Amino acid sequence: xxxxxxxxxxxxxxxxxxxxxxxxxxxxxxxxxxxxxxxxxxxxxxxxxxxxxxxxxxxxxxxxxxxxxxxxxxxxxxxxxxxxxxxxxxxxxxxxxxxxxxxxxxxxxxxxxxxxxxxxxxxxxxxxxxxxxxxxxxxxxxxxxxxxxxxxxxxxxxxxxxxxxxxxxxxxxxxxxxxxxxxxxxxxxxxxxxxxxxxxxxxxxxxxxxxxxxxxxxxxxxxxxxxxxxxx
Numbered sequence: 001x002x003x004x005x006x007x008x009x010x011x012x013x014x015x016x017x018x019x020x021x022x023x024x025x026x027x028x029x030x031x032x033x034x035x036x037x038x039x040x041x042x043x044x045x046x047x048x049x050x051x052x053x054x055x056x057x058x059x060x061x062x063x064x065x066x067x068x069x070x071x072x073x074x075x076x077x078x079x080x081x082x083x084x085x086x087x088x089x090x091x092x093x094x095x096x097x098x099x100x101x102x103x104x105x106x107x108x109x110x111x112x113x114x115x116x117x118x119x120x121x122x123x124x125x126x127x128x129x130x131x132x133x134x135x136x137x138x139x140x141x142x143x144x145x146x147x148x149x150x151x152x153x154x155x156x157x158x159x160x161x162x163x164x165x166x167x168x169x170x171x172x173x174x175x176x177x178x179x180x181x182x183x184x185x186x187x188x189x190x191x192x193x194x195x196x197x198x199x200x201x202x203x204x205x206x207x208x209x210x211x212x213x214x215x216x217x218x219x220x221x222x223x224x225x226x227x228x229x230x231x232x
Contacts, residue, residue, distance in 0.1 A: 002033075002036075002039075002040070002045070002059055002060055003033050003034040003035060003036045004034070004036075005058070005059045005060070006020075006030075006033060006034055006048060006052070006059055007034040008203060008204060009052045009054055009058075009059070010034075010052060012204055012206075013052060013053070015051075015052070017030040017031055017034070019051075020048060020051050020052070024047055025044075030048075033048075042056065045059060045060070046087050049087055049089065050087060050088070050089055053089050053090045053091060053113075054089060054091070055086050055087055055089060055091075055092070056087060057086070058206075065082050065085055065086055066082075066086060066091070066092070067209075068082045069082040069083050069086065069092070069095055070095065070117065070121060073095065073098060073099060073102075073121050073124075073125060074102070074124065074125065074128055076099035076100075076102045076103050077103075079095065079099045080096065080099055083095055083096050083099070090113050091113060091115065091118065094110065094112070094113055094118060095118075095121075097110050098121065098122060098125055101125065101129075102125060102128070102129070105129065107129075107131060107134065108122065108125070108126070108134075112138070112141075114145065116142060116145075116146040116147070116150040116210070117210065119138055119139070119141070119142040119145075119146070119150075119154075120142070120150065120153060120154070120157075122135075122138050123135045123138045123139050123142075123154075123157055124157075126138065127157070127160075127161070132161050132164055132165055133165070135157070135161055136158060136161050136162075136165070139154040139155075139157055139158050139161070140154075140158070142154050143155070148181060149195070149210070149211075149214050150210075151177075151181065152178065152181055152182075155174050155177055155178045155181075156178070158170070158174045159171060159174050159175060159178070162174060188218070191218075192215065192218055195211055195214055195215050195218075196215070198211055199211040199212065199215070
């Protein structure tokens with residue numbers, strides 16, 4: 001499992017085994033880990049994780065700590081407790097900078113990693129800080145990079161921002177884009193089925209996690225919203 005995850009992550013980043021081995025091991029050593037012939041030590045896993053811009057938890061199949069950090073990003077003190085238990089990678093460093101911007105109420109000033117979830121979380125933080133123009137820019141950039149499921153979420157957030165910023169033309173365009181995308185799915189049931197189909201063939205563990213998040217949000221979100229309606 002660990003070797004498989006390392007291989008999948010390496011291929012996603014378009015790195016060779018020699019790229020991962022560089023400076024620490026031989027290419028053959030990485031090959032043996034990926035084939036399951038060698039069980040790497042925690043120290044080795046930590047070094048590999050850093051080179052692959054991920055976490056040890058992710059490579060061993062448990063993303064719990066990282067998911068907790070992402071889920072609590074609007075609560076920076078709690079988020080930092082989780083980040084402190086994770087190795088420093090591009091993602092965890094960025095999340096730390098994001099929480100620092102909340103604590104100091106300063107504008108985030110760093111390069112966003114090419115990760116749709118981090119784009120989305122950054123926009124949410126900027127909206128929380130009422131920095132609506134920068135949140136718009138982040139989401140608009142994301143529209144050009146990420147897959148259709150993330151584009152739906154980005155467009156929904158953009159509709160809210162365009163209303164706040166009183167930009168009727170952009171609002172109308174965003175609504176039309178949402179309509180065009182949703183028409184390709186037909187109904188919510190069709191969208192759910194498409195997510196299941198994609199999940200059944202996806203091998204990248206990160207995208208699998210995203211697809212499962214979308215599926216679970218559809219499964220539980222409507223019931224939670226209905227619970228609040230029934231309580232009023």
